[in-house]
Amino acid sequence: MSSRRPNFFYHLHPPFIPEREARFRYTFGLGGISAFLFLILAITGVLLTFFYVPTPEEAFPSLEIITFQVPFGWLMRHLHYWAAQAMVVAVVLHLLRVVFTGAYKPPRRFNTLIGLALLVITLLLNFTGYVLRWDEGTHWALVVGTHLVRETPLIGDALYYMVVGGPDPGPATAIRFYAWHILGLAVPAFLLIGWHVFRVRRDGGISHRPRDHDRAPRLPRARLVQTETLAMLVVLAALILLSILIPAPLGARADLPARPDKAQAPWFFLWIQALLRFLPPVWAGVLIPLGLLLLLALIPYAIDRSATGVAEWFNRQGRLAQVVVVLMFSGIVILTLIEMGQ
Amino acid sequence: MNPDRRLVSAALLLLAVVALAVARELRSPTPKTLTPTLTGKPELCLTCHDGLEEISPSHPLATFGCVRCHGGNALALDKPLAHAGLRGGRNPSDFSVVEASCGGSDCHSGSAEAQRDHIHRAMTSVQATYAGAIAQVRRAFGAQPDAIARFGVFAIRDDRVVSARAVPELAPFDPVALGDPQPVRAFAANCLHCHLSAQPLMQPYYYRGTGCAACHVLYGSDGLSRSGDPAISKTEPGHPVAHRLTTAIPYTTCNACHSRGNYSLRQMAFLPRPDLPLSGAPLPEDRLRDIYQPIGQFTRCEWELDCIDCHTSTEAMGDGDLYSSKLDIQYIQCKTCHGTLTEPPRTATITDPNDVELRRARLNGRYMLQVGDTVVLTERGEKLGAVRFVDGKFLQTLKVSGQVLEVPLVTGSACQQKPDEQASRYCHACHAYTHP
Numbered sequence: 001m002s003s004r005r006p007n008f009f010y011h012l013h014p015p016f017i018p019e020r021e022a023r024f025r026y027t028f029g030l031g032g033i034s035a036f037l038f039l040i041l042a043i044t045g046v047l048l049t050f051f052y053v054p055t056p057e058e059a060f061p062s063l064e065i066i067t068f069q070v071p072f073g074w075l076m077r078h079l080h081y082w083a084a085q086a087m088v089v090a091v092v093l094h095l096l097r098v099v100f101t102g103a104y105k106p107p108r109r110f111n112t113l114i115g116l117a118l119l120v121i122t123l124l125l126n127f128t129g130y131v132l133r134w135d136e137g138t139h140w141a142l143v144v145g146t147h148l149v150r151e152t153p154l155i156g157d158a159l160y161y162m163v164v165g166g167p168d169p170g171p172a173t174a175i176r177f178y179a180w181h182i183l184g185l186a187v188p189a190f191l192l193i194g195w196h197v198f199r200v201r202r203d204g205g206i207s208h209r210p211r212d213h214d215r216a217p218r219l220p221r222a223r224l225v226q227t228e229t230l231a232m233l234v235v236l237a238a239l240i241l242l243s244i245l246i247p248a249p250l251g252a253r254a255d256l257p258a259r260p261d262k263a264q265a266p267w268f269f270l271w272i273q274a275l276l277r278f279l280p281p282v283w284a285g286v287l288i289p290l291g292l293l294l295l296l297a298l299i300p301y302a303i304d305r306s307a308t309g310v311a312e313w314f315n316r317q318g319r320l321a322q323v324v325v326v327l328m329f330s331g332i333v334i335l336t337l338i339e340m341g342q
Numbered sequence: 343m344n345p346d347r348r349l350v351s352a353a354l355l356l357l358a359v360v361a362l363a364v365a366r367e368l369r370s371p372t373p374k375t376l377t378p379t380l381t382g383k384p385e386l387c388l389t390c391h392d393g394l395e396e397i398s399p400s401h402p403l404a405t406f407g408c409v410r411c412h413g414g415n416a417l418a419l420d421k422p423l424a425h426a427g428l429r430g431g432r433n434p435s436d437f438s439v440v441e442a443s444c445g446g447s448d449c450h451s452g453s454a455e456a457q458r459d460h461i462h463r464a465m466t467s468v469q470a471t472y473a474g475a476i477a478q479v480r481r482a483f484g485a486q487p488d489a490i491a492r493f494g495v496f497a498i499r500d501d502r503v504v505s506a507r508a509v510p511e512l513a514p515f516d517p518v519a520l521g522d523p524q525p526v527r528a529f530a531a532n533c534l535h536c537h538l539s540a541q542p543l544m545q546p547y548y549y550r551g552t553g554c555a556a557c558h559v560l561y562g563s564d565g566l567s568r569s570g571d572p573a574i575s576k577t578e579p580g581h582p583v584a585h586r587l588t589t590a591i592p593y594t595t596c597n598a599c600h601s602r603g604n605y606s607l608r609q610m611a612f613l614p615r616p617d618l619p620l621s622g623a624p625l626p627e628d629r630l631r632d633i634y635q636p637i638g639q640f641t642r643c644e645w646e647l648d649c650i651d652c653h654t655s656t657e658a659m660g661d662g663d664l665y666s667s668k669l670d671i672q673y674i675q676c677k678t679c680h681g682t683l684t685e686p687p688r689t690a691t692i693t694d695p696n697d698v699e700l701r702r703a704r705l706n707g708r709y710m711l712q713v714g715d716t717v718v719l720t721e722r723g724e725k726l727g728a729v730r731f732v733d734g735k736f737l738q739t740l741k742v743s744g745q746v747l748e749v750p751l752v753t754g755s756a757c758q759q760k761p762d763e764q765a766s767r768y769c770h771a772c773h774a775y776t777h778p
Contacts, residue, residue, distance in 0.1 A: 068373065234352050
């Protein structure tokens with residue numbers, strides 16, 4: 001592949017990258033790793049669709065067939081699971097890195113919004129995928145989770161019917177979650193990731209000190225590809241090892257509407273489950289999560305409108321934004337720990 | 343490390359991990375699939391349980407498979423997941439789950455007329471409710487004025503009361519909530535070991551199942567499995583001898599409850615017998631000496647026959663009514679088979695090819711019966727298919743061993759029994775073998 005031939009991917013992949021900002025301890029490779037995890041999820045996900053049957057009766061047995069009978073089916077399922085969990089972690093850490101290094105500042109304000117949309121989509125992808133297991137562990141998601149949707153002011157009922165497909169979870173629910181998971185979330189995520197990466201290039205490449213731009217040492221594309229390959233090899237090896245050592249969870253088949261002894265939210269929504277202990281559902285499940293999202297979206301537009309301090313860890317201009325994010329995530333972590341201790 | 347060497351190292355790492363994944367894939371067992379005709383859904387249970395005996399000829403594996411009765415996850419090859427949701431753990435006939443496992447109008451929750459109401463009969467029987475003992479103890483300690491049953495080990499009602507002696511329902515026995523006196527509470531805490539829902543003592547000679555399996559699945563005195571299933575431990579006690587339902591129930595199974603010790607009303611405790619032979623030893627030559635409690639006298643039929651050779655399934659499993667005492671449902675008498683001084687045993691000839699006794703004979707498998715055979719009739723008018731009238735003689739086929747014995751008749755013998763004195767103690771006056 002000659003670098004002189006025009007190639008669509010060059011819109012996404014820069015020919016040079018500033019040496020300082022290419023250091024691992026600046027980005028930790030989190031954005032790239034997230035994109036690579038999405039690639040693994042897409043490939044394993046497509047393979048899983050050949051065997052998964054999205055009906056309440058067949059979903060669970062088809063997972064058993066994938067796990068125990070399809071050659072390497074277990075590896076596909078466990079990889080899909082672990083890549084999904086890793087993606088939630090990577091995307092959140094990526095967001096923290098962006099805030100702490102001021103990478104959200106102009107001209108990257110709009111791309112921050114795309115990134116936030118991707119965060120929401122990642123969580124919803126994980127949530128819908130979790131429901132598709134259709135085992136007893138999905139009870140919270142199916143019953144509590146969907147009822148939280150109903151609490152949304154004005155459009156709650158409409159949203160609930162859109163997601164659940166009827167007054168109670170049933171055959172329509174399985175196919176709707178399946179459709180949402182793939183067509184309603186994964187496909188938009190793919191497009192948004194493309195846009196997000198394209199905007200990185202459009203906005204002048206990876207966030208960096210503006211004054212250094214022309215004369216700062218730069219690394220050629222070949223070195224970047226080398227680093228990316230290294231990251232991909234290590235991440236893939238780690239995921240396969242995890243898949244061998246710790247299988248993706250699968251409990252007994254869901255027996256709706258019977259409630260299992262312990263109905264628990266997926267780990268990334270445990271903080272919402274904890275909030276539900278203290279607050280009415282509309283606050284815990286709808287208004288607070290949306291409020292936090294709005295707060296994050298306001299960071300580049302209201303909380304820190306400065307254009308300086310980009311590419312500086314914990315830059316002084318962005319102190320308020322950093323404090324907001326630290327408080328927000330500390331709260332989420334504390335609530336999660338409280339709920340895990342229940 | 344230079345970038346190339348790092349890349350090579352990472353690639354080698356990935357290769358190593360992929361090799362591990364391939365090794366795991368190759369190690370996973372080859373699934374053995376069974377698709378029972380009743381459900382039409384494939385099951386992989388035999389991947390691990392290959393060699394397990396068919397539960398009974400009435401439940402062919404090819405028809406029923408495993409999951410119809412046991413529940414669990416048919417397609418999982420991971421033990422905890424495959425066994426998640428098993429009904430009643432190892433025993434789907436436990437009364438807590440029996441309706442889902444064995445019930446259904448085509449199975450064992452059918453009509454009383456067709457003798458298909460096995461679950462209802464077993465669950466209303468005094469062996470299941472323990473209502474008799476509860477009523478007696480409550481009366482003895484002043485908690486109720488009479489011995490009429492009000493409570494059972496679980497709540498149960500009978501919508502079709504037939505007998506005048508029966509009660510329509512039993513409430514769950516909770517002496518604390520009832521404010522019963524202390525001895526009754528101690529009885530509830532210490533003495534409810536022997537009903538069909540109680541977990542057995544995990545000791546030699548006490549091993550048994552619960553629910554239907556308490557009687558219909560046999561355990562060794564050592565509680566060890568002799569099953570052909572490689573997945574079942576052969577050294578861990580608490581397993582039945584084999585995965586096998588039977589109506590040829592030997593006295594040893596009854597003895598798991600009925601000859602294992604005594605209830606001391608003074609201590610309100612169950613006192614297990616200290617004098618049983620070593621478990622695992624072959625069955626004793628002298629059943630009377632080795633197994634029977636050294637308290638009484640026994641006629642030969644009491645220690646040479648099996649319990650079910652005299653006691654009918656109606657006596658053991660009940661007739662669907664809720665009784666206050668086992669005496670309300672015990673009706674077999676000595677004269678049923680031996681006749682009286684003036685009359686031979688009552689008999690009837692089987693004419694209906696659908697006679698339930700033909701089904702019982704087929705299920706038992708030890709005695710043959712066909713239309714045209716003449717058999718003894720019980721006091722309730724049931725046919726005792728194992729005691730046939732052939733060429734002027736009464737021949738009894740033992741339901742466990744298949745041995746055929748001629749029944750001696752009172753008529754023409756020196757016996758002076760009176761028709762209204764049929765309890766065993768009257769026979770013991772002449773026919774007693776005292777425990778050595």
